[in-house]
Structure formats: C-alpha cells, structure tokens
Amino acid sequence: MNTQRIGAIFEKDIKDFMKNMMLLMMPIVPIILALIYSRLGEGEELPIPMLYLIVGVTFSSVTASCMMTMMAEENEKKTLRGLMLSPASFMDIIIGKSLVVGLMTFIALAISLFFAGVKPFLSVQAIIGLILLFLFFLFLGIGIGLFTKSVASTSAYLMPVMFLFGFTPMIEFFGLGEDSIAITIADLFPIMQLIKMHDTNSWVPIGVVAIWTIGAALFTYICFKKERTDD
Amino acid sequence: MENAIKVTGLRKVFDQHAAIEDISFSVKPGEIFGLLGPSGSGKTTTIKILTGELGQTAGDVYVLDINAPLFGTADFKSRIGILSDNSSLYERLTVYDNLKLFCKLYDAPLEQIEVMLDEVNLKEARSKVVSKLSKGMKQRVLLAKALIHKPELVFLDEPTSALDPGNAAHIHRGLQKLNEAGTTIFITTHDMEEATELCDRVAFLDKGKIQELGSPDELRYKYSTHAFHVETFDDERLVIENEAGNADKIRDLIANGEVKSIQSDNPTLGQIFLKVTGKELV
Incomplete structure (x- = not known):
C-alpha cells in the first residue's frame, strides 16, 4: 500500500464524483426517506426496523450503488486497466475509491439519522455492526462493478442488492407467516441480524454479519482475479 | 543489460x-x-x-x-x-x-x-x-x-x-x-x-x-532486384540489371542525353510486406 497513490486516486475520484450528476443524486435518496419517515411518528422515536431500513437504503443506494457505478465506469471506459498497469496496487485503487464512497456514505447516513434518530446507534456493538454492514455493501459494490462491463448494466444488479439486502425489513409487510421459509431465510440477512442485535447482548448477530462481510470480500477477490488480466 | x-x-x-x-x-x-x-x-x-x-x-x-x-x-x-x-x-x-x-x-x-x-x-x-x-x-x-x-x-x-x-x-x-x-x-x-x-x-x-x-535498410536491400529503372525522353522505360556489363549501356544513355530519370530499385516496407506475406498492411 502506498499513501501517495491512495491520495492521488482519492483526489481524482472526489473530483470525478462532484462532476457526476448520477452519483451526486444517490446520497439524497436516504435523506429524503429519513425526512419522510421522521414526519410519520409525530415526535415519537422511529422503531428499530424503520431506522435500519434507512440504514439499508443508505448503504445500498450510496455505498453499493456508487461503488459499483464508479468501478463499472472505469471498466467501461477502460480507465481501470490504466490504473492497474500503473504502479498502484489493487488495494491502493480500492482504498482510494472506498474513501470517497465512505465519505459520501458517512455524510448521507449522518444527515439521515439526524432526522430519523441517532440514539439507538450510540453503542459500541451498533457501531461495529454499521461498520461491518458498510464493508459488506462496499465489497458487493466493488465485486459487481468489476464484473459488469457498463454503467447501464449495474442497475440490473443494484435492484436485487437493494431489495434483498437494503429493504430486508420490509418483508414483514408481506404478511407471510412467522414460520414461512422466506422469513426464516431473511432473518439470517445482515440487516435483520443487526435489528436482532438490539434485543440481545449476544455478539452472535455481529458474527453472522461478519461472515456475510467475509463472503462479500471473497466475491470481490474472485472478481478482481478475473479482471486483472485478459486470460 | x-x-x-x-x-x-x-x-x-x-x-x-x-x-x-x-x-x-x-x-x-x-x-x-x-x-x-x-x-x-x-x-x-x-x-x-x-x-x-x-x-x-x-x-x-x-x-x-x-x-x-x-x-x-x-x-x-x-x-x-x-x-x-x-x-x-x-x-x-x-x-x-x-x-x-x-x-x-x-x-x-x-x-x-x-x-x-x-x-x-x-x-x-x-x-x-x-x-x-x-x-x-x-x-x-x-x-x-x-x-x-x-x-x-x-x-x-x-x-x-x-x-x-x-x-x-x-x-x-x-x-x-x-x-x-x-x-x-x-x-x-x-x-x-x-x-x-x-x-x-x-x-x-x-x-x-x-x-x-x-x-528497414537491410530489408530494402534484401528485397531489391538491384536493377536501375531508366526513363528516357522518348518515354521508354528500361530496366537495367546492376551488373558490370551494363555500365557502358547506362553511360551511353547519359552521354547521349537520353535519360529523363534514373532510379535504383528500392522497395518500400509496404511493398516488402506485400511480397513476404501476400497481403497489404491495412
């Protein structure tokens, strides 16, 4: 890893981000959602699943979406190959980009939770959970961005990511029975585990989210190995 | 190195x-x-x-x-x-x-x-x-x-x-x-x-x-026919091989003021490529 190269990629990506209307709109989505939800409760605190819905929308529409769009654009325009042929390592490239996406996610999440309620997240366990969830969505974004060859095709992958991993708490509104196989599977998803975490002192939910994050990291690594050469 | x-x-x-x-x-x-x-x-x-x-x-x-x-x-x-x-x-x-x-x-x-x-x-x-x-x-x-x-x-x-x-x-x-x-x-x-x-x-x-x-020079020499292409004022085009016996022929043409232009055979890389591979370089 080389801090100068990471800094150079960060500087380039932040300038590029600011000139890309499509990316600039993404952080606004969770903020608007948080504003709407905050008006619903008439002064009452929002329930935990609602708060995690906002978190899920933030991580899927800002973290995963921005990352996969940035990576896919680099792929589509062949600029990623230029970076990979330079002395910058894959880690330098990913860290530089992740810092930009992380900054945008942090701003969007901070503003959203300012409106929706930040109190439930002020614990070590919740913060660790949010960091792991951020990394999970970040790795998904990198991996998908690496194997998609155009920005247009990222939307086809973003939708399942958003609905499966971002909007998971919405499954309760489908009226499925508690014994339903869909509910049992959804309960293992990262956001559902983090919601569960608030009802227990156990670290098991954090462990499950960590496994999801490791899985996403492996997925990114496989996509990178495929992209690195033309073989 | x-x-x-x-x-x-x-x-x-x-x-x-x-x-x-x-x-x-x-x-x-x-x-x-x-x-x-x-x-x-x-x-x-x-x-x-x-x-x-x-x-x-x-x-x-x-x-x-x-x-x-x-x-x-x-x-x-x-x-x-x-x-x-x-x-x-x-x-x-x-x-x-x-x-x-x-x-x-x-x-x-x-x-x-x-x-x-x-x-x-x-x-x-x-x-x-x-x-x-x-x-x-x-x-x-x-x-x-x-x-x-x-x-x-x-x-x-x-x-x-x-x-x-x-x-x-x-x-x-x-x-x-x-x-x-x-x-x-x-x-x-x-x-x-x-x-x-x-x-x-x-x-x-x-x-x-x-x-x-x-x-490029080596290839041009290798694929040259080593002949001289002479164009006379009568619009005649002569190909004269680069041999000792042809020296008088060229000298006479020049001495009689018949030579409009004289060039050695010097193929371009494109012509050599065509000769070697049978295809144009496009």
Whole structure:
C-alpha cells in the first residue's frame, strides 16, 4: 500500500464524483426517506426496523450503488486497466475509491439519522455492526462493478442488492407467516441480524454479519482475479 | 543489460486457436523496434504479454531483465510506459488533472506535466475537460500520460493513428528525442513511412509468426532486384540489371542525353510486406 497513490486516486475520484450528476443524486435518496419517515411518528422515536431500513437504503443506494457505478465506469471506459498497469496496487485503487464512497456514505447516513434518530446507534456493538454492514455493501459494490462491463448494466444488479439486502425489513409487510421459509431465510440477512442485535447482548448477530462481510470480500477477490488480466 | 526485451519461443493459444506461434526476437536497449502486421496478426497480443496484461501459453519473456511472472510488480510497472488501444482518460476531468493523477501514481515530479504538455503540443489545452477534446488531442494526452514518468521502455500501439500529419510529425520528433535520451521504444504501426522514419529494426508479424526481421535498410536491400529503372525522353522505360556489363549501356544513355530519370530499385516496407506475406498492411 502506498499513501501517495491512495491520495492521488482519492483526489481524482472526489473530483470525478462532484462532476457526476448520477452519483451526486444517490446520497439524497436516504435523506429524503429519513425526512419522510421522521414526519410519520409525530415526535415519537422511529422503531428499530424503520431506522435500519434507512440504514439499508443508505448503504445500498450510496455505498453499493456508487461503488459499483464508479468501478463499472472505469471498466467501461477502460480507465481501470490504466490504473492497474500503473504502479498502484489493487488495494491502493480500492482504498482510494472506498474513501470517497465512505465519505459520501458517512455524510448521507449522518444527515439521515439526524432526522430519523441517532440514539439507538450510540453503542459500541451498533457501531461495529454499521461498520461491518458498510464493508459488506462496499465489497458487493466493488465485486459487481468489476464484473459488469457498463454503467447501464449495474442497475440490473443494484435492484436485487437493494431489495434483498437494503429493504430486508420490509418483508414483514408481506404478511407471510412467522414460520414461512422466506422469513426464516431473511432473518439470517445482515440487516435483520443487526435489528436482532438490539434485543440481545449476544455478539452472535455481529458474527453472522461478519461472515456475510467475509463472503462479500471473497466475491470481490474472485472478481478482481478475473479482471486483472485478459486470460 | 544486454536486451531490453528478450522473447524466446513465445506461444499464445486462445480456445485452441494459436494467436502467437513460436516467435522469438530481442530488442536492444536504446533501440526503436517496430512490430508491423495487419489486424489480427498478433501484435496487440504480443504487446499485452510483454506488459503483463496477458500470460503466455509457452515460451520465455524477459522485459528489462525481469521475467514475465514478475510483471505485476510496482518496480516493473514504474519502468515501462504504455499507450495501447486499452489506454483511456477520465472524460470529466481536465487534461492537467489526468496527467497529475498519473504523475502522482508514478511518483514523478509535477513539473513533468508542463514538460509533457509542451512535448505533445497541448500547453493551451491544459485546463480543458477531456470530453471536449478532439480524438487527435486525446491521443496526444494519452501519449503524454505514457511518458510522464520517463520510462526506460515504452510500448506504443499505433501512437499516431488518430493524428493529422503535422501533429504526427511533432510526435515523431518527440519520440526521436526521447530515444536519443536513451529510452527504448517498442512500437506497432500500420504506417510504413512512420516505421521507416522511426524504427532501427522492424519485424513483420503475420498469422502469429514473425515472417521477416531486420533494419528497414537491410530489408530494402534484401528485397531489391538491384536493377536501375531508366526513363528516357522518348518515354521508354528500361530496366537495367546492376551488373558490370551494363555500365557502358547506362553511360551511353547519359552521354547521349537520353535519360529523363534514373532510379535504383528500392522497395518500400509496404511493398516488402506485400511480397513476404501476400497481403497489404491495412
């Protein structure tokens, strides 16, 4: 890893981000959602699943979406190959980009939770959970961005990511029975585990989210190995 | 270092189709080496193997004394420069910002940006957004990007293909200057004039094999018929073999004032390529 190269990629990506209307709109989505939800409760605190819905929308529409769009654009325009042929390592490239996406996610999440309620997240366990969830969505974004060859095709992958991993708490509104196989599977998803975490002192939910994050990291690594050469 | 590039028995197979079949060549340090061939002949595959973008199926490849498996290291990457069909720029950023990024990635001083902008004749376009540039201007920025860190060895895939003759000539002068400073240049081109003007040696690649290799002068001599083409004022065209017995014949034609023009047979690289491979270089 080389801090100068990471800094150079960060500087380039932040300038590029600011000139890309499509990316600039993404952080606004969770903020608007948080504003709407905050008006619903008439002064009452929002329930935990609602708060995690906002978190899920933030991580899927800002973290995963921005990352996969940035990576896919680099792929589509062949600029990623230029970076990979330079002395910058894959880690330098990913860290530089992740810092930009992380900054945008942090701003969007901070503003959203300012409106929706930040109190439930002020614990070590919740913060660790949010960091792991951020990394999970970040790795998904990198991996998908690496194997998609155009920005247009990222939307086809973003939708399942958003609905499966971002909007998971919405499954309760489908009226499925508690014994339903869909509910049992959804309960293992990262956001559902983090919601569960608030009802227990156990670290098991954090462990499950960590496994999801490791899985996403492996997925990114496989996509990178495929992209690195033309073989 | 004896060779900047040394390739022995290189072979590359894609899905049972051999793109490169057992080619061997070497490039001396400080040389300008041209790889000439039609589309699909294996030029880009060769460059990709030499730059580490592609692995070989068989054979040994050494670039700057580094063996192919180590082409992914930062040390190797910082010693070479690449301009290929895969090279691209950040369209929303300015020319300066694009070059600044690569200056920092290669740990080159920022003053190099101005030097390179001057070299590629783009000083006035430094603040322009890349998306607003013409194809030729973008090609010149790509060239500046490839050379910004003063690499020991540069791979240039059709570097002047999108340029007008004036800018191409400017780039040729820049490449010659770069070469005089000691940089080895590996170039692929369709432009025979460019190859003749720039290259110390050329290799003709066709169907994945090197069909001919040598300096442009050597090849022209080898494929010359060594005859003289004489055009008289009577519009007669004579072909006189370069033999001792024909000296009087030529002298008499000149003495009698019959010669309108006289030329030695000196085929161009394009004609030689056609002769060797049976196809035009397009």
